[in-house]
Amino acid sequence: MASATLEEYLEAIYKLAERGPVRPTQLAEALGVSGPTVTATLKRMKAQGLITRPQNGVELTTEGHAGAIDIIRRHRLAERFLVDTLGLPWEDVHEEACVLEHALSMRVQAALERFLDNPTSCPHGHPIPSMDGTVAAPTGDALSLHVAGDELEIVRVEEEDEGLLSYLASLGMYPGTAVKVCDTAPFQGPLMIQVGDAKYALGRAVCEKVAVIPRTHQRRRRGQ
Amino acid sequence: MSPQPSDDQSHAAVCLARPAGTGPLIALAGNPNVGKSTLFNALTGLGVSTAHYPGTTREVQFAQTVLDTRTFTVADLPGSYTLGAVPEESWVARRALLDLSPDAVIVVIDASTVARNLSLVFEVIECGSPVVVAVNLVDEAARAGIHVDTDALSQSLGVPVVQTVATQGRGLDELVSIALTVAGGRGAPAPRYDADLENAIQPVAEAAARISQRPYGLSPRALALHMLSHDEDYRALLDDSEDAAALLSAVESSAAQLHRKDGWPTSVVLVHARRSLAQTMARSAVTWAGKRRKFDLWALTTSPFTGVPLLLAVLAGIFGFLFIVGNLLATAFSSFWTADVSPWIQFAVHALAGNGALSRTLLWGFDAGIEASLSIGLPYILTFYVLLGTLEDSGYLNSVAFLADRTMHHMGLHGRAIVPIVAAAGCNVPAVLAVRSLPDKRQRLIASTLVAMVPCSARTAVVMGSVGHYIGWLPALGVFAIVFTLWALTGVALEHLLPGEPEGLVMEMFPFRRPSLGGILRKAWNQFKEFLFVATPIVIVGSLVLGGLYESGLLWKLSAPLEPVIGGLLGLPAVAGLTLLIGTLRKELALQLLVTMAVVAVGTHASDLTSFMTPVNLFVYALVNTIAVPCVSTIAVLSREHGVKITTAIVAFTVVVGLGVGGLFAHLLPLLGIR
Numbered sequence: 001m002a003s004a005t006l007e008e009y010l011e012a013i014y015k016l017a018e019r020g021p022v023r024p025t026q027l028a029e030a031l032g033v034s035g036p037t038v039t040a041t042l043k044r045m046k047a048q049g050l051i052t053r054p055q056n057g058v059e060l061t062t063e064g065h066a067g068a069i070d071i072i073r074r075h076r077l078a079e080r081f082l083v084d085t086l087g088l089p090w091e092d093v094h095e096e097a098c099v100l101e102h103a104l105s106m107r108v109q110a111a112l113e114r115f116l117d118n119p120t121s122c123p124h125g126h127p128i129p130s131m132d133g134t135v136a137a138p139t140g141d142a143l144s145l146h147v148a149g150d151e152l153e154i155v156r157v158e159e160e161d162e163g164l165l166s167y168l169a170s171l172g173m174y175p176g177t178a179v180k181v182c183d184t185a186p187f188q189g190p191l192m193i194q195v196g197d198a199k200y201a202l203g204r205a206v207c208e209k210v211a212v213i214p215r216t217h218q219r220r221r222r223g224q
Numbered sequence: 225m226s227p228q229p230s231d232d233q234s235h236a237a238v239c240l241a242r243p244a245g246t247g248p249l250i251a252l253a254g255n256p257n258v259g260k261s262t263l264f265n266a267l268t269g270l271g272v273s274t275a276h277y278p279g280t281t282r283e284v285q286f287a288q289t290v291l292d293t294r295t296f297t298v299a300d301l302p303g304s305y306t307l308g309a310v311p312e313e314s315w316v317a318r319r320a321l322l323d324l325s326p327d328a329v330i331v332v333i334d335a336s337t338v339a340r341n342l343s344l345v346f347e348v349i350e351c352g353s354p355v356v357v358a359v360n361l362v363d364e365a366a367r368a369g370i371h372v373d374t375d376a377l378s379q380s381l382g383v384p385v386v387q388t389v390a391t392q393g394r395g396l397d398e399l400v401s402i403a404l405t406v407a408g409g410r411g412a413p414a415p416r417y418d419a420d421l422e423n424a425i426q427p428v429a430e431a432a433a434r435i436s437q438r439p440y441g442l443s444p445r446a447l448a449l450h451m452l453s454h455d456e457d458y459r460a461l462l463d464d465s466e467d468a469a470a471l472l473s474a475v476e477s478s479a480a481q482l483h484r485k486d487g488w489p490t491s492v493v494l495v496h497a498r499r500s501l502a503q504t505m506a507r508s509a510v511t512w513a514g515k516r517r518k519f520d521l522w523a524l525t526t527s528p529f530t531g532v533p534l535l536l537a538v539l540a541g542i543f544g545f546l547f548i549v550g551n552l553l554a555t556a557f558s559s560f561w562t563a564d565v566s567p568w569i570q571f572a573v574h575a576l577a578g579n580g581a582l583s584r585t586l587l588w589g590f591d592a593g594i595e596a597s598l599s600i601g602l603p604y605i606l607t608f609y610v611l612l613g614t615l616e617d618s619g620y621l622n623s624v625a626f627l628a629d630r631t632m633h634h635m636g637l638h639g640r641a642i643v644p645i646v647a648a649a650g651c652n653v654p655a656v657l658a659v660r661s662l663p664d665k666r667q668r669l670i671a672s673t674l675v676a677m678v679p680c681s682a683r684t685a686v687v688m689g690s691v692g693h694y695i696g697w698l699p700a701l702g703v704f705a706i707v708f709t710l711w712a713l714t715g716v717a718l719e720h721l722l723p724g725e726p727e728g729l730v731m732e733m734f735p736f737r738r739p740s741l742g743g744i745l746r747k748a749w750n751q752f753k754e755f756l757f758v759a760t761p762i763v764i765v766g767s768l769v770l771g772g773l774y775e776s777g778l779l780w781k782l783s784a785p786l787e788p789v790i791g792g793l794l795g796l797p798a799v800a801g802l803t804l805l806i807g808t809l810r811k812e813l814a815l816q817l818l819v820t821m822a823v824v825a826v827g828t829h830a831s832d833l834t835s836f837m838t839p840v841n842l843f844v845y846a847l848v849n850t851i852a853v854p855c856v857s858t859i860a861v862l863s864r865e866h867g868v869k870i871t872t873a874i875v876a877f878t879v880v881v882g883l884g885v886g887g888l889f890a891h892l893l894p895l896l897g898i899r
Contacts, residue, residue: 087480092454123483163310166453167730169492170306170314172340172499186528189630189639190729198340201626203729 004102007071009041010050013058014068022058066133073129074101076122077112083123084116093123106131126156143179143191144207150181151215158209168210172196178215240275240323246288247296248407249324250400253317253348254332255341256303257619257734259360262743263332263390264300265750267400272750282316291400296407299324306495307347309455312663321351322440327407330399332358335365335372335387338510342502343495345381346415350446354406357385358399363392364737369513377509382412391740414445417497424478424490428452431474434467451475453491522736525623535627538620539646542611546604546650547681553603561595569594581775588771593764596810597756600857604651604681605755609748612643612658617739621661622731629729635715636722638662638729641671648678652858656865657755670718672862673874676854677711679704682811687846689815695839703847706889710851710881755861762860763809770809779805793887794844797822797836807849809856814849840898844890852882 012030016022028038042058045051050064060068078097082088088096104112110131113119121127129135140155154177157165172195173179182199183192190201202210242249254260268287275284282302289298299320304311307318321329331348333341338359349355359372378385384402388395416422425448432451433444439461442450450458452475462468479490488496524530569591577583615621621640629639641662648655655675662668679687692700773779782805783790783798790801799822807814822836833842853875854862863871 083483084480087476087483164728164730165489166308166491166495167310169495170308170343171730171732174488174492174496182523183526183528183531183626185526185627185630186532187630189628190626192526192626192733196340197337199733201622201629201729201731201733203629206728206730 005041006045006048006050007067007102008098009045010060010064010068011071011075013051013060014065014072017060024056024058027058069129069133069135071101073131074104074109076126076128077109077116077119078104079122080116080119080128081112084119140211140213142208143181143193143202143210143212144204146181146191146212148181148183152179152181152212153177153215154179154210155213156211158211164206164209168206171200172198173200173210179212240277240284240320242324242326243286243288243297247294248327248404249297249299250403250407251299251301251321251324251326251329251353252332253301253321253329253344254303255305255334255344256313256732257737258303258332258334258341259390260303260332261300262740263330263358263360263388263396264298265743265746266390266393266396267298277316277319282313284316284320291397291404294404296400296404299326304344306344307351308453308491309457315457318351321348321353322442325440326353328354328356328403330356330358330403332360332388332390335359335362336368336370338372338377339499339503339506342381342505343498345383346498346501349381349383349412350414350443350449352411352441352443352446354409354411355383356399356403356406357381357383358388358390358395359385360388360390362387363389363394371511371513373509373511377505380505380508381415391743414443415498415501417501421482421493421497424482425449425452428471428474428478431467431471435462435465435471436467437463447471448475449494452478453494454479454489520735522619525620526626526733528627531623531627535624538615538624539642542608542643542646543649545611546608546647547684550604550607550650551681553607554599557599557602558595561599566591566595585768585771585775588774589764589768592771592809593767594760596767597760597763597857600651600653600810600855601752601755601759605654605657606748606752608647608650608654608658609751610744612647612654613744613747614739615643616661617737617744619734619737622733625729625731626733634719635674635712636670636719637667637715641667644671644675645678648675648680649684650681652676652678652680652854653755653759653861656858656861657751660865664724666722666724669866669870670715670722672866673718673877674711674715676858676862676874676878677707677714677851679707679850680811680855682855683850685812686807686815686849690818690833690842691846694834694842699839699843700846703843703850706847706885707850710885714881758864759857759860762863763856766856766860767809770806774806789883793883793890794848795890796841796845800837800841800845804845804849804852807855808853808859811849811855814845818845840890840893843893844886847889848882848886850882851885852879854878 008031009027012027013022016026016030024038024042025035027042028035031038042051042053045064046053049061050067052059052061075097078100079093082093082096082100113131119128127135143152143154146152154173154175156175157168157173168174173193177195180194181191182194185191185201188204190203191207193200193202252260252264264285264287268289272285272287275286284302285300287298287300288295290296301317301320302313304314304317306314307321308314309318329348329351331345333345345355345357357377359374359377362372365372372387374385374387384406386395386399386402388399390396417425425445428448428451429444432438432447435444435447438444438447439458447458451471459472462471482488482490482493525534570587573583573586573590577586615624621643624643625639627639628642632639632641635641641659644655644658647658652675655678656672659668659671659675662671687700687703691703770779773782779802783801786801786805787798790796790798790804794800800818803814803818806817819833822833837845853859859871859875862874866874
């Protein structure tokens with residue numbers, strides 16, 4: 001099916017679409033390529049029936065969606081393998097997996113899955129789609145979607161940003177930490193988050209990368 | 225913040241070195257906002273020098289000081305939560321700690337948040353120098369009902385612990401004498417973590433022990449911990465020997481082992497282990513008498529409904545204070561100077577240089593020049609530093625940053641930048657200096673450019689005194705509207721043109737802290753001194769040059785080449801070109817001198833400006849004076865902060881925009897039937 005480049009595009013479109021309508025400029029930014037390159041590639045993808053272009057946006061067709069799920073499955077399996085078996089650090093494997101993912105045939109995927117004991121999520125906590133293309137709903141939503149007064153628990157920090165992961169951890173924000181939204185600044189400004197006895201202002205861009213679930217009192221919290 | 229130019233960026237060290245022959249070196253480390261800088265200022269006096277690593281903006285400050293008869297040097301590291309590779313302040317603190325290898329390290333912690341502060345103490349102990357812990361702000365903690373048992377804490381940490389109140393100097397002598405006693409000795413044993421982590425550390429430490437030349441003479445355990453946190457910095461330090469390869473493979477296998485257990489990268493496992501141990505220690509050393517405030521008033525500063533009006537009120541307060549109080553003080557200073565200082569300087573200059581053009585030129589520099597520097601410095605800069613210090617020390621600046629962050633983002637700036645920009649409406653000079661508190665170079669550059677384009681009180685006075693006085697308030701408002709539009713466009717354009725993007729905001733919000741007047745005044749005076757030493761010589765030289773040109777008559781000859789611009793482009797009388805030039809000395813001179821020189825050039829009837837300038841002339845004149853070229857003092861501090869190249873670029877930009885817009889309106893307004 002698609003070339004490695006098109007697979008990268010499918011993956012990026014799929015991930016962006018989870019957060020809202022996709023614009024070509026967002027794609028250019030996510031993939032680190034120029035605007036004209038994106039336009040040209042999208043034209044090719046449209047010709048192959050992988051996407052549609054409603055009102056200049058980008059949407060996956062059924063075929064494109066299946067392609068995206070397929071590449072994401074391979075990416076997340078590769079990450080699992082790199083971390084669990086080869087012992088590479090959790091925060092480094094995203095880029096490595098981007099290279100490996102294109103080389104995994106159906107047969108290798110099935111073998112990997114058995115070898116890894118049928119993992120359900122990648123090392124960053126994202127679900128691994130099954131062979132038939134079904135995806136378990138990812139647990140948690142972005143911290144940026146929450147409002148003052150919400151009591152939450154961090155479930156994961158997006159994989160793309162290694163520095164952020166370590167830095168937030170050093171401030172006491174790692175998976176399992178209980179946090180509370182104290183205030184949100186006007187005009188879509190930063191959120192003020194309470195962690196233990198400290199308060200931090202986190203910009204929207206940072207909050208979008210932190211996934212949280214509502215806190216329930218029965219849940220046993222790790223790390224507390 | 226050193227007055228010596230030798231500490232400028234061009235002399236930045238690749239690796240910081242210990243100052244030679246000045247007694248033991250004691251480093252100060254600590255989280256942000258624990259009063260570390262206050263402690264540094266209380267320990268040291270004059271002669272502070274700074275150094276930083278190339279490409280970084282966080283400084284390490286050095287100062288020599290004496291206790292009883294012992295001389296020693298204190299190095300103030302940037303405030304940081306960890307010694308990790310990111311963010312910048314953590315990296316700088318770590319590199320400086322390793323490069324300097326201090327004889328002792330004082331780690332300053334906040335008595336109210338001991339548990340959170342101890343992680344850094346562990347990391348510093350692991351680096352190997354003897355450590356003394358200063359539990360600072362015990363007075364604040366006591367008010368909140370928190371008591372720290374220093375003996376218990378000292379026992380569990382294995383290092384001396386001293387209670388201090390840096391703002392009052394309490395406990396500092398004891399702290400320093402203990403630090404000097406332990407200086408040069410052996411470091412304390414490193415803290416031990418939970419069994420699973422220790423099992424993972426052990427094989428790595430064993431592999432590290434086989435490396436004979438460990439970087440910075442780190443202990444095997446310290447090297448093991450740094451390697452486990454997957455730090456590229458450390459990997460780069462290892463050679464390609466077999467021992468190094470064995471260490472790397474031990475690191476990989478321990479990391480995999482830890483990951484299988486928790487599902488976390490080792491850096492997060494380590495952070496978590498340090499925090500758990502810190503919590504255990506704090507639990508046994510800190511007692512809390514349970515005085516919980518029912519309602520946190522300080523939260524009002526960040527709640528949108530109360531915070532925004534409060535922010536507007538504070539900004540209006542700063543603006544009004546600088547505008548009204550600053551102006552009053554400036555007027556008072558000016559009459560004091562004219563009556564009590566200027567005659568003496570004139571007397572001295574006349575006695576030395578006679579009565580000719582030379583003495584008049586000298587007076588430009590040593591009378592008018594020094595007055596220009598001081599009449600900005602005392603009323604505006606000193607008062608602004610006191611205001612800024614109060615906002616900073618109370619913790620309000622962080623509330624400001626929180627509320628204004630999104631708006632300032634459009635111009636590539638952090639929320640904090642709103643304070644210097646508003647202050648610039650009073651005077652640009654302290655605003656340029658205040659830009660230093662912004663976190664990165666890109667932001668400092670954008671903010672400085674924008675600050676230089678904000679009309680200060682002197683430029684506002686010219687607009688009001690010319691356009692406002694002779695034409696009306698509406699056209700005066702028009703001038704400000706044009707300037708504001710250009711200003712906003714410049715900000716948005718810089719955000720798009722300059723490479724890089726604003727960092728995601730991650731900032732701790734602090735509770736209200738009662739600022740100490742003594743501390744604020746001392747800080748304000750230190751910052752003000754810097755302006756005085758850096759800017760005054762430049763202003764004097766600038767004034768001498770201008771004076772020389774004026775007295776020799778060369779300035780009038782200069783007006784001929786200026787004619788195409790002043791007459792052709794702007795449609796102004798030639799004398800206006802000269803006064804615009806002289807206005808760079810002090811912007812309000814552009815109006816005062818315009819009247820004086822117009823009388824000289826045209827005759828007495830010219831004292832009413834409208835008799836020789838049309839309303840369009842006045843409008844264009846005020847517009848160009850407001851936009852083009854900040855004053856000499858602003859240029860002086862700009863070049864101090866950013867170097868000559870960038871300052872030239874900023875000044876050239878304002879000249880091009882000023883003349884361009886001035887020319888545009890000079891030709892556009894008559895077309896619209898306005899004359």
